[in-house]
Structures are given as C-alpha cells and as structure tokens.
Amino acid sequence: MSLRLYDTGTRSVRDFQPRKPGEVGVYLCGLTVQGPPHIGHLRGGVAYDMLIRWLRRTGYNVTYVRNVTDIDDKILVRGEEQGRPWWSIAYENERKLSRDYAALNVEPPTYEPRATGHITEIIDLISELVERGHAYATESGNVWFSVSSWADYGELSNRRPEDMLSSPDTGDKRDSRDFGLWKAHKPGEPEDAAWTSPWGRGRPGWHIECSAMARRYLGDGFDIHGGATDLMFPHHENELAQSRGAGLDFTNFWIHGGLLNLSGTKMSKSLGNTLSVASLGEKGFRPADIRYYLTTGHYRSPLEFSEDLLAEAKTGWERLSNFVHRAAESLGAEATIGGGLSPDFVNAMDDDLNTPAAIAAIHDMAREGNTALDSGNDTAATSSAGGVRAMLDQLGLDPLDPHWEDPGDAKLHGAVDALVKLALEQRAEARARKDYAAADRIRDELAHAGITVKDTPRGPVWTVD
RNA sequence: GGUGGGUUGUCCGAGUGGUUAGGUAACGGCCUGCAAAGCCGUGCACACGGGUUCGAAUCCCGUACCCACCUCCA
Known part of the structure; x- marks a missing residue:
C-alpha cells in the first residue's frame, strides 16, 4: 500500500502522488507571532513533522516551507500596549517558537520565510489581481479582493457567500465579504509598519503573504498545503481565491489538523487558556512526554488535553522507553540500531498517518521484546528492540536519541x-x-x-x- | 441560520459488515526477600429508535446531545 492522505479539497482520502516524481513541495501556515506559542500550536508542528519524516522515509525529496507571519493588526496592538517596537515582539515570539519546536524534536523546515521579507512578492501578486479584475484599490489606498469576481469562492470550506455572516467592519470595501490585500497606513500607526506600494504607503493584509511566499519557494503549483482546521475559513479559502485568481495552480492537497481542546473548548490565545512547554516542564512533564502525548491521537481529530491525560500518556511512553533502555542494557545499545518497521506500522502510517494505530504496533512489538528478554531469547529481543527503536525514531521519539538528553x-x-x-x-x-x-x-x-x-x-x- | 466534525469499555483513543486495536485504570495470577519493571488472565465497549442483512458498533433513515468554524486564532 502506498501513502494515502485526506484532502479537504475533495473531502476524501486520496492516493498521494506528487506533481514531479520524487519531489514534494509542502507549505504549512505557521504562526502569527503575536504571542508566545502554546502546545496547541505545537501540536500542528509535531503533526507536520511526522508527515515530513514519513514523506522522506517514503523516498521523496521534500521541500518544506513553514512561514512566520510577523506583521498584522494584533502585533501592532501588542507593540502599542508594551511600548516597544512591534517587530521586537514578533521576533521574540518567533524565537520562543523555534525553541519549543526544537525541544519537541521537530525538525526545522527547509525554509521559514517571514511576511515582512516578501513585500515585493506580495505587491506583485496584488498587482496581478488588480489587473485581472479580482481586486480593486480605493481612494484611501486600501486594496480589496473582490469576492463576487471569483465564482469558485467558497469551494474549499463549502460555503456560499450569501450564507456567510457579514463582517461588521466593512471599511471602504464594496462588498462586506471582500477581504483586504493591502492596508493603507493610518495616522498613529508606526512608520516602520508601512512600505511603499503602487497604492501608497501601507502593509499587507492577512492571507496574501502565504500565497506570495508559497509561490516564491514552491512555484505556481505545489503538492501539499496545510494548517489547522480553524484556518480553513477564511484564511485558506482566501489564499485559494487569491492564488487561483492570479492564474496559479496552487496546491493539490489540503491537509487540516485538529485542534487541542482544554476541558471541551479549544485552547487559544484569545481565550487565554494556554499552556507552554516550559510551564509543563515545571510540572515534571518532559518534552518527549508531550510529543508522545500529541501522537496518541489522529492528527485530524480533536485531542483532549488535561494534566491527567498527559500523565497517562507519560506512563505509556515510559513503558516503551523502559523496554528500549532495558534492551540496550542487556544487549548493548549497538545491537538495537538499524531495526525495521513492522508491516502494521507501515500500513498505519500510509493510511493518512494513523499514528494511534502506529503506536499500537510499537506496543505490540515491545511486548514481544519484553517477553524475549524475560526468557533470554537474545535473537528475538534484538529484533524487537531494533524495530521498536526504528519505529519510535520515525515518530521522532527514539528514547536513546541524544536529543532527549539534558546537555548538562x-x-x-x-x-x-x-x-x-x-x-x-x-x-x-x-x-x-x-x-x-x-x-x-x-x-x-x-x-x-x-x-x-x-x-x-x-x-x-x-x-x- | 449556514458549514464541517463527533458520540466506542474506568479514562484516552484507533478501527471495521462476521476474526484481540493499543495504552491507561482496576482486579487476579506468575516472577521478586520486598518493591519496581516485566509477563499472563479478567472486564466481552461501541448515544438512542427503527430499517437493510444469514450477520451491524461498522451501511441506510430518524432522534438526542457535544464541539468547532462562519470575527483574530495551529
């Protein structure tokens, strides 16, 4: 069986085939760095890390682009509140994000572009949309995407424009559903939050930077575009309309991850119910515990979070970790290198990255390995230990990976x-x-x-x- | 009002038209000076009401409830 992935665009599980044989381009909407990351954000990063690792294992050469949106309304508001440059806040949060990703053994992307570094590409794309009649500039220097000009608008999120609630803040748009591509600089806003454009000084709206950066690094058409499910509308719908409106193929697969819930409701910056890697660390949860916990649910399903559940996951992880350490002690660590993946594991991963089933396969092998160690069957134990390590490593969770060691x-x-x-x-x-x-x-x-x-x-x- | 997802054993969480998911908790057993770790066993779960079928938790219809999105959010 080969890799199959759920594609939101067609609402079905499809065989994955890249555009160019052997090459895969992946774009992930990263964070808007208005605040420090919480483990809900990190869930997305871990899920994509799993996807990238599996694509590479499958033999693809993967170009993985994960952006940082480092300018938007909220970042400017934070700057105002804290009395310091907005860009220092964006950068500080970006560094925290990188640190947490690294802690959880999330491999860095091929490139991590920032919105503010791609104003030229953004302006080019907006200009093309204006030329094609899908966008219009107003007197005040704003540029809006015209939703009514794009017949397919709503195809991704399966909404009809007439069903949508209209935004209360219509600004100077012609239609309340139109969304901003370029925002004119307003008096009182920081001068260093504006760039020169054909429509006057201003800054990009949310959405357009992703279309521009995906095009720059992955080309007019690429293979996989992802983000969490809450980005499907409006963010991804708008990206799709912009890119297709400009005549670009854009993505073949849309992949949306589920959110992390806290007592039934989602964890989010606006609700203030967030948890960081550092705060969990103070409670005795190590990064590996968190990563294992995040893999115990399917990436598309909502995942319930509580300290009890994390503690339960930690116990499960320790069972596997205990086995690997036990085997390494008795057989020598070298003997546990180079094992193979079990067919159950491979099938589970190929089936839309079913990590819960993949973990079940690892537990099965760990049990066999423990039995082999108990009975002194070193051949069987070596085989199991190697397999368990290889499978955990595939998930970024090899207990003997030096990554998990405290440097000191x-x-x-x-x-x-x-x-x-x-x-x-x-x-x-x-x-x-x-x-x-x-x-x-x-x-x-x-x-x-x-x-x-x-x-x-x-x-x-x-x-x- | 519109859109999407969900309701599985103590808890979490996969899955599937008929065969043990897995972990976790509990209980019993083996092992151990004890403990820990490990192994074995037990619990025979699938919101509710109908229907299709030799057979459904898995397909169909209906009902109830939950969540998310439609405004910034991974």
Whole structure:
C-alpha cells in the first residue's frame, strides 16, 4: 500500500502522488507571532513533522516551507500596549517558537520565510489581481479582493457567500465579504509598519503573504498545503481565491489538523487558556512526554488535553522507553540500531498517518521484546528492540536519541553513577546477609534523593526521576 | 441560520459488515526477600429508535446531545 492522505479539497482520502516524481513541495501556515506559542500550536508542528519524516522515509525529496507571519493588526496592538517596537515582539515570539519546536524534536523546515521579507512578492501578486479584475484599490489606498469576481469562492470550506455572516467592519470595501490585500497606513500607526506600494504607503493584509511566499519557494503549483482546521475559513479559502485568481495552480492537497481542546473548548490565545512547554516542564512533564502525548491521537481529530491525560500518556511512553533502555542494557545499545518497521506500522502510517494505530504496533512489538528478554531469547529481543527503536525514531521519539538528553546531564551522570554504585555495593552486601532492613534503608535514602533503584536479573539499575 | 466534525469499555483513543486495536485504570495470577519493571488472565465497549442483512458498533433513515468554524486564532 502506498501513502494515502485526506484532502479537504475533495473531502476524501486520496492516493498521494506528487506533481514531479520524487519531489514534494509542502507549505504549512505557521504562526502569527503575536504571542508566545502554546502546545496547541505545537501540536500542528509535531503533526507536520511526522508527515515530513514519513514523506522522506517514503523516498521523496521534500521541500518544506513553514512561514512566520510577523506583521498584522494584533502585533501592532501588542507593540502599542508594551511600548516597544512591534517587530521586537514578533521576533521574540518567533524565537520562543523555534525553541519549543526544537525541544519537541521537530525538525526545522527547509525554509521559514517571514511576511515582512516578501513585500515585493506580495505587491506583485496584488498587482496581478488588480489587473485581472479580482481586486480593486480605493481612494484611501486600501486594496480589496473582490469576492463576487471569483465564482469558485467558497469551494474549499463549502460555503456560499450569501450564507456567510457579514463582517461588521466593512471599511471602504464594496462588498462586506471582500477581504483586504493591502492596508493603507493610518495616522498613529508606526512608520516602520508601512512600505511603499503602487497604492501608497501601507502593509499587507492577512492571507496574501502565504500565497506570495508559497509561490516564491514552491512555484505556481505545489503538492501539499496545510494548517489547522480553524484556518480553513477564511484564511485558506482566501489564499485559494487569491492564488487561483492570479492564474496559479496552487496546491493539490489540503491537509487540516485538529485542534487541542482544554476541558471541551479549544485552547487559544484569545481565550487565554494556554499552556507552554516550559510551564509543563515545571510540572515534571518532559518534552518527549508531550510529543508522545500529541501522537496518541489522529492528527485530524480533536485531542483532549488535561494534566491527567498527559500523565497517562507519560506512563505509556515510559513503558516503551523502559523496554528500549532495558534492551540496550542487556544487549548493548549497538545491537538495537538499524531495526525495521513492522508491516502494521507501515500500513498505519500510509493510511493518512494513523499514528494511534502506529503506536499500537510499537506496543505490540515491545511486548514481544519484553517477553524475549524475560526468557533470554537474545535473537528475538534484538529484533524487537531494533524495530521498536526504528519505529519510535520515525515518530521522532527514539528514547536513546541524544536529543532527549539534558546537555548538562552527561558529566553529572558519570559522577552520580560512581556515588550510587558505592551505595548499591553496600546494599548488595546487606542483601547478601539477608539484612533487608539495611538494604531497604539504602534504597529509601536514594529514593529520597530522587534516585529510583530497580533490581533486574543482571543486577540493580538506577534512574533519576 | 449556514458549514464541517463527533458520540466506542474506568479514562484516552484507533478501527471495521462476521476474526484481540493499543495504552491507561482496576482486579487476579506468575516472577521478586520486598518493591519496581516485566509477563499472563479478567472486564466481552461501541448515544438512542427503527430499517437493510444469514450477520451491524461498522451501511441506510430518524432522534438526542457535544464541539468547532462562519470575527483574530495551529
């Protein structure tokens, strides 16, 4: 079976075929960096990371573009509120986003263009739309896309313009459903938030930057365009109208991810119910726990978030991680490299990236591996351990990936290891003379210091909580 | 009002016209000095009402409820 993906454009699961054999162009709408990222945003990044990794595994050369929208109304408002340049806020949030993506082992895109760096491309595209009669400039220097000029408007989100609620803020548009391509500079707005254009000084509206940047880096037609489901309308609908209106093919597949819900409602900046990687870290959740949790649901389904659910996911992840560590200890880490993916895993991933089923396949193999380790069947254990590692690695979750190590850990680990071994030697002596009270006291004291000791057939091992 | 998605066992979460999802929690067992980890077993789930079918949680019709989008949002 080959890769099949759900395409919002046709509302169906379709066989994935790139335009050019072996080459895939992917555009993901990244964030508008008006505030720091929360794990709802990161869910999208992780889901796409999974897609990109799977496309590459399948053998495609992937060009992955994920933009940053670094100018819009809200960013300007934030600048005003905080009394500092709007662009410093955008950049600060962009850096936080990059840091969190990196923490979750999300690979960087091929390129990450910013809206403000593509004013030329944006102006060119708007000019073409004006020439073709799909956009018009007004006296005040605004340029609007004319929804009524584009018969297919609404095709992506399956809405008819007449059904839509009209926006209360009509500005100087001819039709309340028209949307802004270029916003004229207004008195009081920062001078450094405006650029020269054929229609006077101003700045781009939301939507147009994605059409312009996708065209610049991926060409007039490309393979996959994505974002979360809340972008489908109006953002993606508008992008589609702009790009097609300008005569571009645009994308073959539309992929929309589900949102992360918090107590039934979505997590969002405007609701203020957000959670960051850092704040979860303070509660003892490591980035790998979060990444595993985010893969336990299908990317298109809404995913419920709570600390209890995250804790439950953490336990599930530790089961796999325990197995890999256990196998590496008994067989040697080298023996667990280079394993293969199970057919169940491959089928699940090919079936619209069914990561919950893929994880089930990993758990199945981990169980077999544990049984093999228990019975001393090293051949079977090696095979299972290699497979589990390879599959987890495919999901960006290999427990032995150095990425998950705390940089400061390595040195400290050596020092602590020496001390703990000393204590464990004394405990072993106590156990040998069946002085279990003394043995347990040593274990309890270590536990008090945050060190958990487990006895295995090959002797005691320790871990830090 | 319009559009889309959903309702699965303690909880989360896949899936499918007839065969064990998986994890998690609980209980029982094995192993262990104890614990942890691990393994085995138990729970026979699919909102409700009809219908189609040899057989439906899976298809069809209806009902109820939930969520999102239609205004900035991954």
